Amino acid sequence: MSAISVSVRDGIVDRLRTRLADGAVLSGADIGDRYSVDYTGENPHRPVAVVKPGSTDEVAVVLRTCSEFAQPVVVQGGLTGLAGGATPRKGEIAMSLERLNGIEELDPVSMTITARAGTPLQAVQEAAAEAGLLLPLDFGARGSCHIGGAIATNAGGNQVIRFGMARNLVLGLEAVLADGTVISSMNKMLKNNAGYDLKQLFVGTEGTLGVITRVVLRLVPRLSSRCTALCTAESFEHAVTLLRTVQTGLAGSISAYEVMWASYYDKVLEIVETLRSPFADSHSFYVLVETEGVDQSSDAERFESVLAGALESETITDAVIARSEGERQTFWAIRDGVGEITPALSPYVPLDVSMDIVAMPRFLEAFDRALAAELPNSLNLVFGHLGDNNLHLFVTTDHEAQNDRVVELAYGLVGECGGSISAEHGVGSLKRDFLHHSRTSREIDLMGRLKQALDPRGILNPGRVIPG
Ligand SMILES: Cc1cc2nc3c(=O)[nH]c(=O)nc-3n(C[C@H](O)[C@H](O)[C@H](O)COP(=O)(O)OP(=O)(O)OC[C@H]3O[C@@H](n4cnc5c(N)ncnc54)[C@H](O)[C@@H]3O)c2cc1C
The missing domain is CATH 3.30.70.2190 (Alpha-Beta Plaits)
Structure with a gap:
């Protein structure tokens, strides 16, 4: 059995090499550690091979080939994700979008920017700023994360209260389905009710329904x-x-x-x-x-x-x-001090949850009570984007073995308060088994049916987001 799977795997790497540009496929020692894990550092796995398509057509070739071989693929942007979604699982090929990079158009009249998915968020922000405009999407990972990754995770950040999450800025996008079909929906209009808004299939679905290759984003006048x-x-x-x-x-x-x-x-x-x-x-x-x-x-x-x-x-x-x-x-340094204090507080569990503002005191009281009863030495440090219903909690523990219990307690209570186990970081592989706390079984079933319809062979980011 294992001999067959190894020969299939060898076969696909050779096939990809013949179909893609020189240097676009890495295998063996050439892969290095970079593609083994996202920012969480959890459960690293070296992929079977790394493919780096440089165009939408090459993304389509990779997916068509992987589909033929029923070869699972994990999509990788800047690997700054905090949910384990881009971390390879055993036997997966990693498709890195780092070569699909660059701004294609800045349209000052329509106030839109068109970029390839692998462009760093900061490069898109800078291109907008040069034209006197603003891309109102910003967070700490701006220099490393890709615009495609930010849209695939529907990222938030500090300006959500005014401009909404990444979803609100996406006017159009192009994506490639698991079988290699290219769906181009590069719309620039704010109003377009001609049928299903298909781009929403790919925003926030963390690469489980398609690979985003290009995007059209709405810009706003720069504020002075x-x-x-x-x-x-x-x-x-x-x-x-x-x-x-x-x-x-x-x-x-x-x-x-x-x-x-x-x-x-x-x-x-x-x-x-x-x-x-x-x-x-x-x-x-x-x-x-x-x-x-x-x-x-x-x-x-x-x-x-x-x-x-x-x-x-x-x-x-x-x-x-x-x-x-x-x-x-200085004010912002206090707010952003979390990055500086966490090394001194390790081990700890970072939590990113949301709920109705009215439910927050009840949730925090119940959570602190549960922590005091079970883990009396733990500290619960809380801050949040209150206007976005988003709480970030950092819970310290005595040792890592206690971390899973903290997560169980928190997500159970989030569910009881009608909240979300993921406000802005996504579900990925790390929160997948807790999704039932925030979504009904019918909602999860519908997610599974969409996945089955768009990726019947289950090759695209399998084991992420949808339980089972
Ligand atoms: C310091 C720091 C601060 C952060 N702050 C915030 C914050 O304030 N708000 C917030 O919302 N998030 C924040 N994040 C997490 C945020 O979600 C990610 O930084 C970013 O959105 C992911 O982009 P990426 O390119 O690194 O994606 P990756 O980590 O590479 O991938 C994330 C997921 O998206 C999928 N994916 C990536 N690219 C594509 C694509 N082109 N098509 C389809 N699927 C794709 C991957 O398969 C994976 O499931 C922060 C992260 C860090 C490290």
């Missing part, structure tokens, strides 16, 4: 003014009231609303020695509010007046407005 403040609140209800206050008073201009629970804020300031809190006292909640607009002086006036009103009504207890880019960066 910015106001940032760090505020303190003494209860979750006050943090929510402040959200509604700024959404009303600063209508349409909020670009970030980041809430840090004291557990997280205090730990960042304890560990990162270069950071200082701008407040003399401790508080229960810290809120980073940022707006972007087009007139610094009038925007700042309105911003200050809304925060003054919030202080007067005792919604917040203190507020510091950034008076320089340096001060603004």
Whole structure:
């Protein structure tokens, strides 16, 4: 049996070499470690071969060939994913899209940009900025992740409250199905109700239904003014009231609303020695509010007046407005300090969940109670994009053997609160078996039927997203 599978595998690598450009297929020692695991570092596996198509036609050739051989393929973008989706499983070929790179068109009249899927997100942002426009999709992995990967995972980030997730920016795309069929839907219009919106089959489906090869994205005018403040609140209800206050008073201009629970804020300031809190006292909640607009002086006036009103009504207890880019960066360094504190806190479990704002206190109370009962030494550090319903939790444990229990407890409670086990990082292979906490059996069954219809041989990213 194993001799047959090895000869099939040898056969496919040779066949791919004859059908693709020189150097597009790596095997054996040439593969190296780069293609073995995504950013999680979990369950690394060296792929059987790595193919690097340089065009949509070559992607189609790879998939057609893999389909003929019933050869499983894992699609790889920048490998910054946090759900294990791009990590090869045993016996898989990895298809890396790194050679499918480059901006094809920037259309300043339509305010759109057309890029190949393997273009780094930052390169797309920079091309837009050169034309005086903004791609309002941004997060920490911008330099390494691909635009195709960001769309395949429907990535979020810090500006979702204003511009939505990656899905909201995709006007058109081109994708290749598992059998090599190219579906070109390179639409530039905002309105197009002529039949099914087929691009949605590929946005957020993590490469299970097709490989994204090119995209058309919506751009917005670049914003020229910015106001940032760090505020303190003494209860979750006050943090929510402040959200509604700024959404009303600063209508349409909020670009970030980041809430840090004291557990997280205090730990960042304890560990990162270069950071200082701008407040003399401790508080229960810290809120980073940022707006972007087009007139610094009038925007700042309105911003200050809304925060003054919030202080007067005792919604917040203190507020510091950034008076320089340096001060603004300090506020953001506290919010982004998670990357700096986690090495000191290992082992830990990172969780990315979402739920109705109303359910958040109930969830956190129940989760903290369960942790105290079962893992009394653990710490639960919480921060989140509150306006997007998104909570990030970092739970420390005594040893890694406890991590699975933390995940079970958290996802069980997320399910009970009607929330999602994945707010923005996707399901991949790591959260697949927990999907039932957030999706009904009929929803999961429909996902399976779509998968079967588009990939009947099950060669494309098998074992990701859909349980079973
Ligand atoms: C430091 C850091 C910060 C991050 N911050 C955020 C954040 O704020 N918000 C957020 O939402 N996410 C965040 N992420 C995770 C984010 O989802 C990924 O960074 C990014 O979206 C994945 O892009 P990638 O090209 O690296 O994809 P990969 O990791 O290579 O792949 C991810 C998944 O997409 C599939 N895929 C990749 N390319 C394609 C394609 N062209 N066609 C079809 N399927 C494809 C893969 O098979 C896999 O299932 C962060 C990650 C890091 C490391």
